[in-house]
Amino acid sequence: MKNTVMAFIKEKQLLTMNATVLVGVSGGPDSMALLHFLKSLRKEWQLEIIAISVDHQLRGEESLEDLRYVKEMCMQWDIQFVGTSLDVPTYKETHHLGTQVAARELRYQFFTEQMKQFNASFLALGHHGDDQVETMLMEFVRSASSNTLSGIPVKRNFSTGSIIRPFLCVTKKEIEEYCAAAQITPRIDPSNNEINYTRNYFRNQVLPLIKEKNSNIHTTIQRLSETLQEDEIYLQTDAENMVKALVGSNFSKSEVKFKINSFEQYPRALQRRAFHLILNYLYEDLPKNLSYVHEAHFFSLLQSNKSNVQIDFPLHLKLEKSYANIRFYFDLQQEQNETFHTIMEIPGKAFLPDGAAVTATLVKECAEEDELTYFCSMEQVALPLHIRTRQFGDKMRWKGLNGSKKVKDIFIDAKIPRNERDTWPIVTDNNGEILWLIGLKKGNLKRKSNNASYIQLYYENGNM
Template sequence: MEDSVLTFMKLNGLVKRNTTILVGVSGGPDSMALLYFLHSLKEKWNLKLVALTVDHQLRGEESKDDSRFVKKMCEKWNIEFCGTSLDVPSYKKSNHVGTQVAARELRYQFFSEKMYAYNADYLALGHHGDDQIETMAMAFVRSANSRAMSGIPVKRPFSCGTIVRPFLGITKKEIKRYLQSNEIESRLDPSNLETDYTRNYFREYIIPLLKSQNNNIHYTVQKLSMYLKSDEDYLTNEAQKLLYQDVLLNENDKSASFNIDLFQSYHTALQRRVYHLILKHLYDELPKNLSYMHEEQFLSLINNQKANGRLDFPHDLKVIKSYRTLTICFEKNLSESTPYHEVLIIPGQVLLPNGTIIQAQFTEEQYKESKDYYLCNKNQVALPLHIRTRKTGDRMTWKGLSGSKKIKDIFIDEKIPTGLRDTWPIVTDNNGEILWLVGLKKGGPINQTEDASFIQLYLEKATM
């Protein structure tokens, strides 16, 4: 067994020499075998070992005896011992979680604290190949998420160091033989035999069936786990690039928006992952009632032909489709738009409520125009200029248009989301003539002279 574990550790880069390793030890066969195995490398590899033991206060004196047993074995092997007692029943009640979740959360909090306290490089845990089979089989039954299907990671960042699992390449049977050949004592948690826990049920009934078809399934499953994790890491990294490149994330009001046409150009595998990254960004903690059905509804909303639509997600998160823009935000941030009216002094600028800035200056040259610029002759407009939101009946005209057109109809033609229309900036002169529907249409004098100074307006978009 030792050679198999050493080879596995080398292939996966698990433990370096001259480092500090904390070992999670319950007193059970797996963790005692791991502690002894690392102890056998202690001198040769110059390792500092510390055994961490947790009493979860779930089995009374029996769990206290487990801690005392681990402490006794550490004294025998000259390994530093660090134990604690955690009030899992109270934590479970106050946080409304199950026993297993409560125990794990408190245990890992303790582990993290000790990683910092010892400035440790690694936290070594005794999960083995059979645990990996159980985990992936359970994920297959419960989840449609490929990350969940990738199983227990061989290593992952944790606290100030790395969690490592040197035994994932061997079986429970090999561990038992190792204990016997080295006369290593261990204790048994009776709850591991109760099949009312899902994992124990799989351990007792499902895994033996799988092994009967492939006695080396732990190798197959571990390879599959590593391949799935590698693929998932790559896709998630690509999705993160797209998230920051093409999704507008507003930190102030916890919202996100993007162009639907651009989003649809992604491969479906990336669409799903960007969706999950957006939710992680918006939620402080993902709701437990968030399911794959919400993902299906989200993708259906994007892909259907309706111009507008809306979904309700847990904790008052709203997904709003308006033409080719999708906005995701919390209901408390969907307050009605407040109209505004500002006088634009030249030279000067106006900061609008959404963070947009409109700058104005006099110039003698006719700069090349774009949708973010507006230019007019200063002698042909009534000053001062005004910036305001739309009013009922607003109309404007521009060169080449016969007559005038309602601002409302322009918004519809340009497919401007309904939620943006009431705060869209409109520039008028002092007589109320609409000169610029900012970024969309440019009106003003039809025949501008070229014998005077010009007014140059520039839209500086908000950064979020």
């Protein structure tokens, strides 16, 4: 394995002599092997190695033990150690994020601080070839855009230097064999074997089947990832130049316009990317319900035989075809008191005015929840369920809250723009009790009794 990794490091120029290298270490096989591997290069490359480790406060004493284990191994290996505990549960609740997203955001904030503290050139992470395969498969399943299929980068700019991943050229099995040969006894996170998380499902159920057909799939996927990344960088640069040439001075923060025939002179690959660059420019934050469907609407508008056509995008952005011109603009005068109300069939699927959807299914057990999923007991809610926009005086209750809170105040606390509040989807039971302010707040999780089933609601915003 050492020869494979060394050849990869040299080919991709992942290290330089006399560099300060931070190593993200969890205590698991991948990161412990990486730390040990870089330690073996320390003298030859004159490297300063510093291990940084994070307790996310998600597994109680067990995750603290991981931190202590890494610290102890660093003492044995004469490696400087920096560890911290991050309050992911509170951060997740405060910022209305899923567990994995919240953990990643806090972890990378810590990584950024340490890169600056040590003026480090590199942050080495232990992602391996199997991680790359899993990532590419997940992106393929849930994405309709080629620029999201590039996978995990081998090297990218970060803080004072670069993130590097020297193990993308080897498999999990090779890393485990390396640990055994080096007499490393890593910590094992039992949640890695659960299949509630999407990645774990691909890792434990899908990847083994693929490896039966191609045991070297990690090498194939890594080459594909690098090729896609290189192609995307080239195409994005050309698309940026296209937008500059096309739009010229017809640019403002609320309006963009150009001539259709000039736009259509460029290849379709650049047209798609130019369209998304314009949206990125106009929207302060891209709406969650913006999807490939809107891209299809845009190209249908270009090809329309009608002289004057207008279509609506999220947050009151309008696309208007007027003879030979296309105009993107925000309709700031549009009334924002649109209402919506529908009854949720169980099982069934309800479509919302903005193209999003809510799917209801019956399940026996609760799986891992995130901001897009909600569970409640069928026995303890008044059916049918309703999906609607907010009404005057709406209030909500949840566990730990003394009394109730106005939905208006929840929006204010979450810094939801005014122009989004009146169209925000809300799930209630038949008594009007708010169960789920989708993506923001959940009412008490109803525990079932006897043999009652759970209702699982899943919100699809069009990006999947």
